Amino acid sequence: MTATPTGTGRLPDAVQAYLDAHARSDVPAAAACFTPAAVVVDDGSTYRGREEIRGWLSRSSTEYSYTTTPIAAVRRGTDDWNVTQRIEGDFPGGVADLAYGFTIDDAHIGTLVISPA
Numbered sequence: 001m002t003a004t005p006t007g008t009g010r011l012p013d014a015v016q017a018y019l020d021a022h023a024r025s026d027v028p029a030a031a032a033c034f035t036p037a038a039v040v041v042d043d044g045s046t047y048r049g050r051e052e053i054r055g056w057l058s059r060s061s062t063e064y065s066y067t068t069t070p071i072a073a074v075r076r077g078t079d080d081w082n083v084t085q086r087i088e089g090d091f092p093g094g095v096a097d098l099a100y101g102f103t104i105d106d107a108h109i110g111t112l113v114i115s116p117a
Contacts, residue, residue, distance in 0.1 A: 064091040
């Protein structure tokens with residue numbers, strides 16, 4: 001399928017709401033963007049369901065201090081989006097570009113896979 005570049009202002013509401021909530025470390029708002037049976041894959045670990053995702057968000061928002069800068073957003077299909085963000089902070093290496101692969105399910109995030117860009 002052909003990827004369609006887009007600005008972050010055109011992202012699905014659930015993706016934009018997640019990115020905004022995550023940037024301000026609002027764990028309840030970020031977790032609410034996911035379906036009840038959502039799956040997140042990050043740093044070699046898989047989190048299933050809102051409760052596990054809420055725990056992952058709580059840990060990841062306090063482990064390091066960092067800022068995020070959106071670099072690109074690409075629509076890969078009707079319900080699939082890739083968002084690339086640069087994160088800068090006090091984690092090892094200090095700067096990283098991460099790819100966030102989102103799948104939308106019933107106006108919420110059904111799957112999120114985070115990997116190096």
